[in-house]
Amino acid sequence: xxKTLFLSLALTFILCSKETKSPKAAVVSAxxxxxxxxxxxxxKGGNAFDAMIATNFALAVCFPNAGNISGGxxxxxxxxxxxxxxxxxxxxxxxxAYEKMFQNESGEIISDKSTKGGLAxxxxxxxxxxxxxxxxxxxxxxxxxxxxxxxxALKGFIVTAGQKxxxxxxxxxxIEVNGQNTFYxxxxxxxxxxxxxxxxxxxxxxxxxxxEAFYEGEIAKSIVEEVRESGGIIDLEDMAAYKPxxxxxxxxxxxxLNIFSMGPPSSGGICLAQMLKMxxxxxxxxxxxxxxxxxxxxxxxxxxxxxxxSKFLGDPDFVKIPVDTLINDKYLLNRMxxxxxxxxxxxxxxxxxxxxxWKESEETTHFSIIDQFGNAISTTTTLNAxxxxxxxxxxYGFFLNNxxxxxxxxxxxxxxxxxxxxxxxxxxxxxxxxxxxxPTIIEKxxxxxxxxxxxxxxxxxxxxxxxxxxxxxxxxxxQDAVNFPRFHHQWIPEKVxxxxxxxxxxxxxSLQMKxxxxxxxxxRKIGRVDAIMISDEGFISAGADPRGxxxxxxxx
Ligand code: GLY
Numbered sequence: 001x002x003k004t005l006f007l008s009l010a011l012t013f014i015l016c017s018k019e020t021k022s023p024k025a026a027v028v029s030a031x032x033x034x035x036x037x038x039x040x041x042x043x044k045g046g047n048a049f050d051a052m053i054a055t056n057f058a059l060a061v062c063f064p065n066a067g068n069i070s071g072g073x074x075x076x077x078x079x080x081x082x083x084x085x086x087x088x089x090x091x092x093x094x095x096x097a098y099e100k101m102f103q104n105e106s107g108e109i110i111s112d113k114s115t116k117g118g119l120a121x122x123x124x125x126x127x128x129x130x131x132x133x134x135x136x137x138x139x140x141x142x143x144x145x146x147x148x149x150x151x152x153a154l155k156g157f158i159v160t161a162g163q164k165x166x167x168x169x170x171x172x173x174x175i176e177v178n179g180q181n182t183f184y185x186x187x188x189x190x191x192x193x194x195x196x197x198x199x200x201x202x203x204x205x206x207x208x209x210x211x212e213a214f215y216e217g218e219i220a221k222s223i224v225e226e227v228r229e230s231g232g233i234i235d236l237e238d239m240a241a242y243k244p245x246x247x248x249x250x251x252x253x254x255x256x257l258n259i260f261s262m263g264p265p266s267s268g269g270i271c272l273a274q275m276l277k278m279x280x281x282x283x284x285x286x287x288x289x290x291x292x293x294x295x296x297x298x299x300x301x302x303x304x305x306x307x308x309x310s311k312f313l314g315d316p317d318f319v320k321i322p323v324d325t326l327i328n329d330k331y332l333l334n335r336m337x338x339x340x341x342x343x344x345x346x347x348x349x350x351x352x353x354x355x356x357x358w359k360e361s362e363e364t365t366h367f368s369i370i371d372q373f374g375n376a377i378s379t380t381t382t383l384n385a386x387x388x389x390x391x392x393x394x395x396y397g398f399f400l401n402n403x404x405x406x407x408x409x410x411x412x413x414x415x416x417x418x419x420x421x422x423x424x425x426x427x428x429x430x431x432x433x434x435x436x437x438x439p440t441i442i443e444k445x446x447x448x449x450x451x452x453x454x455x456x457x458x459x460x461x462x463x464x465x466x467x468x469x470x471x472x473x474x475x476x477x478x479q480d481a482v483n484f485p486r487f488h489h490q491w492i493p494e495k496v497x498x499x500x501x502x503x504x505x506x507x508x509x510s511l512q513m514k515x516x517x518x519x520x521x522x523x524r525k526i527g528r529v530d531a532i533m534i535s536d537e538g539f540i541s542a543g544a545d546p547r548g549x550x551x552x553x554x555x556x
Contacts, residue, residue: 023540023541023554024540024554024556025039025554026370027039027055027368028369028544028551029055029366029368030063030066030366030528030548032549032551034055034059034062034367035552036553038054038055038058038367039555041148042371042555044140046140047137047139048077048369049133049138050145051369051377052367053133053138054145055367055369055379056126056367056379057145058149059367060126060199061153061196061199062157064399065163065166065387065399066364066382067365068124068382068383068401069124069206069398070398071126071384071401072122072124072125073090074088074090074266075087075377076249076262076439077375077377078375084260086247086260087132087244087246088247089130089245090266090432090433091122091124091401091432092431093404093431093432094233094234094235096235097404098427099427101119101409102119102404102409109410114402114405114416115385117177117391118228118229118232119232119404120232120402121227121232121388121391121402121403122403122404122433127206127211127215128243129244131210131211146207149203150200153397154197155195156193156195158191159188159194160190160549163190163549164190168187169386171187174392176390177230177389178392182392183397196397197397198394198395199397200397201395202396202397202398206219214239216236219393219396220240222393222396224236224239226392230391241430249261252327254276254468254472257443258442258444259276259441259443260443261464262438263323264313265315265316265432265433266435266437267309267436267461268435268437268461268464269440270323271436271461272464272465274308274332275302278300278301278336279301284469285474288474289473290503290507294469296341296514296516298462298466298469299344301465302461303350304336304350305491306458310491310492311422312424314431315425315434318431319424343515344511363382364437364455364456365382366437366439366455368451368452368532369451370451370534378439378441378451380438380439382435383400383401383403384406403433404433405433407433407434408422409427411423411426418458418492418493419436419457419490440452440453440464440468450468450531450534451532452468452529453529453531454545455527456527460527462490462526463486463527464527466487477543479541479544480543481533487499496511496518497519497526529543542554
């Protein structure tokens, strides 16, 4: 006994002595180049908002499958004085869009129309979002925030193994959409350097002429041309009309945590609130991490929340969303009334939908920042699928999003992520499509505690849900909380997905016996969470997800 105590004290000493010095600031993102560019801005005296803008531009260069200037996203912030807020720069449907644009005359969905080619492209929001953030909170001139990414585009970035396989897997589609001479028809090997001069040109124009270059000037013209050539409907008026929106974050309590996350048009904040509140009344800490009861409870909360998502959520400027009811304690208690540990609830008993095939994609990208002043930023941004619509603006070196697929092309049918949508998320001109992005910031006892988010399509919300529980309930450090195996359920399809060979066979078998439809052939990695945690003593640590090339950079 004494020996065990000694060993444990010795271990604590070793761990503590290794971590005596807390970083003053951290940026954690999908690529080390981007994290470092963000940190350099902080070192120059910039704040988290400046670093966010610089990191976003860098990801657009070196992480072209999801980092972007031509997609959209959301940012949640908490300033060092405790003030919180969020901005929505989600893409919008062009004015010629209409409800049945992805259906044929018989009302059937036309395969690939909402995911590939010009019609899939939503009016991009990223550049307008970055400029709006800069106007409100920036302290360093925009051109100095863009310059490191111009240099990166000219100097080039190194292709990682993951990036090579991602480019290989999509090359045929790049050629199908853009022709044989398109830039990414080139084969790149691991270790190659990709230089992107056209992208440097685009960034220079934005740096010199501001957002007008993108929305009204040369770049807008090229976007409209490429979209038209590949069958799309975005015009210059759509581009000029784009506006980002400041929105009040969804705010809710989970035990002693005060959580701020993204509200509609993202479903992230509301669904995260629902899931956490549905499990709150159960002694989940006693059950333990990945204990069968914990897993059941989380799956059942996820099932009920995704069913609500399909019915109630959409763009708040177009549909009335009963936010307060959806995250109300009594409502959620009632929602779990029929849950029993003895048997899985069938999704068909909750709210049925028509099921078609489920195509997988895990793209989107998230980054978290804490600056040396204590300001916190949580940003998730996306082109939707990997390399978006695959439409490539050759003249300026970037892909366009395929965010139109996040609308419900036909109520009751599934999108690329298998998500069912309803009337609330139907296509209308100028409307924003429903998202799952869940940039989140958490306070504990009034102080900043965690900054997190992830890519992963429909698995975004469940990944954030799990990482919060890992850290807060199961006491993991943030890197473990990010690393540990994850599972995912989204009401429809009925199946529950577990990261392959990362769970005990006995647990899986027992859950199957209770009626859970568990896929054994599932090989997808679930989420790539990039998180920062601040201990009660103020120690800053980062968790960069090893499922990707994600990496953190710090100031000490
Ligand atoms: N495009 C993925 C999402 O917004 O959820």
